[in-house]
Amino acid sequence: MAAIATRDFRARAAAAAGDTALHRKLDAASLRFLDKRARVFAALPDADARRDRARAVKAHAIATLDTLLPELERRFTANGGIVHWARDGAAACAIVLDIAARAGVRLVVKGKSMVSEEIGLNACLEAAGIEAVETDLGEYIVQLAGEPPSHIITPAIHLSQDDVAALFTARLGEPLHSTAEALTAAARRLLRAKFRAAGMGVTGVNFASAESGTLVVVENEGNGRMALTLPRVHVALMGIEKLVARDEDFAPMLELLPRSATGQTLTSYVSLVTGPRRNDEIDGPEAVHLVLLDNGRTRLLADPIMREALYCLRCGACLNACPVYRRIGGHAYGYAYSGPIGAVIAPALLGIERVPDLPFASTLCGACRDVCPVRIDIPRLLLAWRARIAAAVPRAWGERLLVRGWRWIAWSPRLYRALTPIVRAGSALVARIPALARLAPPLAAWRRGRELPRAAPRSFHERWRDRRHGTDPDAP
Amino acid sequence: MEVQLLVTCLADQLAPEVGEATVDLLERLGHRVRFPEAQTCCGQPAFNDGFSAEAAALAARTVEIFSAPAPVVVPSGSCATMIRHFYPGLLERGPHGPAARALAARTFELSEFLVRVLGRTDVGAGWSGRVTYHDSCHLLRELGVRDEPRRLLAGVAGVELVEMAYPEHCCGFGGAFAVKFPEVSSAILDPKVESIIATGADAVVANDTGCLLQLAGGLRRRGSTIRTLHLAEILASQASR
Numbered sequence: 001m002a003a004i005a006t007r008d009f010r011a012r013a014a015a016a017a018g019d020t021a022l023h024r025k026l027d028a029a030s031l032r033f034l035d036k037r038a039r040v041f042a043a044l045p046d047a048d049a050r051r052d053r054a055r056a057v058k059a060h061a062i063a064t065l066d067t068l069l070p071e072l073e074r075r076f077t078a079n080g081g082i083v084h085w086a087r088d089g090a091a092a093c094a095i096v097l098d099i100a101a102r103a104g105v106r107l108v109v110k111g112k113s114m115v116s117e118e119i120g121l122n123a124c125l126e127a128a129g130i131e132a133v134e135t136d137l138g139e140y141i142v143q144l145a146g147e148p149p150s151h152i153i154t155p156a157i158h159l160s161q162d163d164v165a166a167l168f169t170a171r172l173g174e175p176l177h178s179t180a181e182a183l184t185a186a187a188r189r190l191l192r193a194k195f196r197a198a199g200m201g202v203t204g205v206n207f208a209s210a211e212s213g214t215l216v217v218v219e220n221e222g223n224g225r226m227a228l229t230l231p232r233v234h235v236a237l238m239g240i241e242k243l244v245a246r247d248e249d250f251a252p253m254l255e256l257l258p259r260s261a262t263g264q265t266l267t268s269y270v271s272l273v274t275g276p277r278r279n280d281e282i283d284g285p286e287a288v289h290l291v292l293l294d295n296g297r298t299r300l301l302a303d304p305i306m307r308e309a310l311y312c313l314r315c316g317a318c319l320n321a322c323p324v325y326r327r328i329g330g331h332a333y334g335y336a337y338s339g340p341i342g343a344v345i346a347p348a349l350l351g352i353e354r355v356p357d358l359p360f361a362s363t364l365c366g367a368c369r370d371v372c373p374v375r376i377d378i379p380r381l382l383l384a385w386r387a388r389i390a391a392a393v394p395r396a397w398g399e400r401l402l403v404r405g406w407r408w409i410a411w412s413p414r415l416y417r418a419l420t421p422i423v424r425a426g427s428a429l430v431a432r433i434p435a436l437a438r439l440a441p442p443l444a445a446w447r448r449g450r451e452l453p454r455a456a457p458r459s460f461h462e463r464w465r466d467r468r469h470g471t472d473p474d475a476p
Numbered sequence: 477m478e479v480q481l482l483v484t485c486l487a488d489q490l491a492p493e494v495g496e497a498t499v500d501l502l503e504r505l506g507h508r509v510r511f512p513e514a515q516t517c518c519g520q521p522a523f524n525d526g527f528s529a530e531a532a533a534l535a536a537r538t539v540e541i542f543s544a545p546a547p548v549v550v551p552s553g554s555c556a557t558m559i560r561h562f563y564p565g566l567l568e569r570g571p572h573g574p575a576a577r578a579l580a581a582r583t584f585e586l587s588e589f590l591v592r593v594l595g596r597t598d599v600g601a602g603w604s605g606r607v608t609y610h611d612s613c614h615l616l617r618e619l620g621v622r623d624e625p626r627r628l629l630a631g632v633a634g635v636e637l638v639e640m641a642y643p644e645h646c647c648g649f650g651g652a653f654a655v656k657f658p659e660v661s662s663a664i665l666d667p668k669v670e671s672i673i674a675t676g677a678d679a680v681v682a683n684d685t686g687c688l689l690q691l692a693g694g695l696r697r698r699g700s701t702i703r704t705l706h707l708a709e710i711l712a713s714q715a716s717r
């Protein structure tokens with residue numbers, strides 16, 4: 001399994017929040033994608049209606065998953081492919097290992113797949129003595145660095161060109177200070193050899209049509225196309241939510257996915273997989289396998305509130321738009337899926353006990369919902385998780401005391417007003433002796449990066465009474 | 477017209493001048509302001525922290541306190557959102573359901589009330605200086621209010637409005653988030669403060685006391701003298717008229 005560290009979120013987030021070099025790298029990429037996204041959406045006629053349509057396509061597919069999935073299996077099998085069902089990550093890895101063993105595969109080339117990250121496939125392959133090589137440049141970089149991807153779309157977003165140059169020098173013997181072109185060329189050279197030697201290509205799936213059993217893989221580097229055509233065996237990993245009902249549903253999805261992800265009107269490569277090489281074809285794999293992964297997705301499906309999280313296209317726009325993500329990056333989340341959508345699906349896929357903090361790590365600013373191509377109402381889903389977590393996972397006594405205490409104080413206008421002079425006195429005291437803030441954790445926390453506000457000399461309630469009783473010094 | 481003021485607990489304790497400015501402004505426009513004195517907190521802090529029962533209790537209380545039929549004006553996009561978007565769901569199953577829906581329908585954030593309900597963009601204000609406007613998240617994305625505050629500012633004699641980079645980016649406040657994740661909250665604030673300073677404005681204007689406290693805290697920490705003002709304070713002012 002991939003190392004899941006969602007419980008360490010607080011410490012990791014706090015550390016990343018102080019890493020200004022990381023912030024610069026995250027901003028450079030996220031804001032560029034965000035700006036490009038805004039431009040291409042502004043230029044897209046009826047963009048809002050198209051988003052509604054895309055959402056409707058996904059809503060329909062998710063609502064009828066129980067009939068569409070068997071349909072996909074029938075069609076894909078009729079096309080000459082082989083379908084496997086995996087309840088969880090371990091089962092999916094075992095299936096891939098079994099396919100590799102039967103085909104005598106020693107080397108696997110991989111196109112970009114977040115499902116593969118989710119299930120920790122590389123570690124499984126390596127444990128079985130099978131070399132797995134990432135061929136998407138960003139994925140290749142993080143694999144060389146021994147790190148998980150830190151963004152759904154831009155895996156090496158946390159590394160600068162200098163970082164990559166240093167990494168290539170250390171790991172591949174590339175001369176230092178190489179240009180981006182030279183680094184890419186070096187990766188290409190190495191990966192070519194791997195592509196030629198690999199017995200198996202593993203890719204993700206962006207969309208699959210139940211109507212025809214066709215899989216769609218989008219990418220920009222051609223590495224995905226090569227991974228699914230060159231090796232003898234192609235294994236496509238797919239979360240069960242990637243399904244759409246009909247081929248014609250591909251269009252609205254392909255319209256929005258690249259625009260949302262990178263601000264492109266279309267990716268450089270869109271591959272449609274309709275089965276293994278046919279007799280009259282000169283290339284393509286001998287066998288195509290489709291691994292359909294649940295791994296907690298049916299829990300989302302059974303949850304009427306959270307279900308819409310399954311509409312996600314994994315475009316990464318919500319990460320780019322998220323003020324929290326842009327300060328802490330993907331690694332802080334401790335899970336393959338980071339950012340707003342990660343905080344929504346991690347509690348369902350991993351269980352809330354393992355994800356006590358993620359849904360709280362949001363200002364609920366709503367920027368994610370604004371950019372989501374299928375309009376997933378992420379802030380509402382985060383709020384729903386918060387309520388569930390508050391009910392199920394005991395909170396620190398201090399926090400309970402604060403919230404419950406405030407409920408009773410605010411319940412009673414008298415108590416509330418009686419509190420005013422106390423707040424005022426406390427505030428004045430802390431203003432005079434700032435070290436006292438240490439006694440009140442929330443004040444101390446606030447003071448880390450900001451000056452404390454001062455309570456007003458007279459509250460509005462008091463001023464209102466002054467006004468009414470004619471003691472307002474400003475009154476005419 | 478008669479209007480009810482919900483001043484918000486933050487403004488009440490920490491920025492009462494916001495409440496005063498709201499009252500002054502509404503009265504100057506010829507309206508009668510009622511301030512139900514039993515009001516305290518709308519329950520948003522508990523709600524955002526997942527404490528639904530506590531939030532529902534305070535929501536029910538607020539619904540009772542504002543039972544009069546007059547529209548409710550709130551100088552906060554966040555608290556207005558709480559009432560408008562979250563009260564109906566929170567109280568739907570209890571006896572306060574219908575009243576919560578009715579309150580939601582007659583509750584408005586201040587700039588929204590002025591422009592959409594009263595149809596005013598020139599409120600006869602004067603304030604001389606250069607200001608930049610920060611979009612509070614709930615106001616912008618939950619209530620869909622982007623142009624109204626800018627149009628109101630444009631209508632103030634003497635005000636020069638300069639846009640900061642990414643005015644719609646969050647300031648990092650987020651209520652309890654600001655103290656639960658203080659490092660992240662402050663890190664989000666940094667670029668916001670930088671873009672405010674880069675405008676060379678005399679004041680940054682926002683419509684939420686929460687955002688303003690966060691912005692003021694960050695600006696003061698950097699030794700900046702840029703003022704933080706609630707829109708109501710500018711609109712209530714008649715300095716250069």
Ligand code: SF4
Nearest residue numbers: 312313315316318372
């Ligand atoms: S939740 Fe929406 S914006 Fe985020 S990755 Fe999924 S589709 Fe993209």
